[in-house]
């Protein structure tokens with residue numbers, strides 16, 4: 250399989266605190282990679298390196314090299330990088346505007362003006378997020394009226410709408426009920442056909458169910474990285 254993300258000799262410090270230690274990892278495209286490990290071991294920090302969200306935090310220092318699709322993340326225009334590397338958070342965070350406008354927001358920022366084109370993007374993205382059938386008759390309703398699980402799928406659709414290549418998910422189901430969690434887990438099967446998906450999860454069974462590769466973090470290091478079947482079913 251093809252390498253999409255290459256991280257070499259990367260250390261990250263928040264002030265004096267070292268949150269990532271000598272990270273070296275190749276992440277494959279069209280696959281789901283799960284990041285597991287105890288709280289505070291650097292999983293979210295690692296994700297935030299990939300779209301340079303850490304740059305927003307004061308006193309962050311990072312070294313080493315991170316390449317996405319062969320280009321160093323520090324060489325990307327940050328707006329383009331965040332278009333290419335979409336992110337979904339633990340707590341669904343739709344904007345308090347209509348369902349339609351949530352999904353159209355990103356494409357509008359990137360210059361799409363035509364109503365017909367936006368309509369197509371909204372429909373396609375909501376279908377990709379398995380939400381279309383539930384909302385197609387109320388696209389003008391405020392997103393805040395949706396259930397938590399629907400809101401999270403809307404956030405996935407909003408991310409998909411700008412056609413990212415990489416999808417980062419930071420515990421996307423930990424605030425959701427079991428039925429909504431299952432819907433999102435099912436969705437991953439389809440998402441990974443097209444995207445490079447990286448998901449942080451506290452739930453080892455979830456990692457076992459949905460991921461192709463698993464990286465085990467401990468104290469800022471990756472102590473094990475392998476095909477998920479080898480991690481979970483070792484003799």
Ligand code: ADP
Pocket residue numbers: 263266268286287288289290291292293294295306
């Ligand atoms: P995880 O996602 O595995 O729970 P994090 O990446 O959130 O771990 O945190 C890794 C370490 O970095 C923790 O010790 C945490 O307290 C620290 N940390 C995270 N964010 C910041 C920040 N903005 N400033 C300072 N320290 C931070």
Ligand code: ADP
Pocket residue numbers: 303304305306307308309310311323
């Ligand atoms: P950018 O990626 O935004 O161009 P730099 O490559 O200069 O920024 O640095 C990466 C991050 O590390 C930035 O957020 C910057 O503020 C921070 N940084 C660089 N040097 C230091 C330092 N000595 N102490 C604290 N933070 C630093």
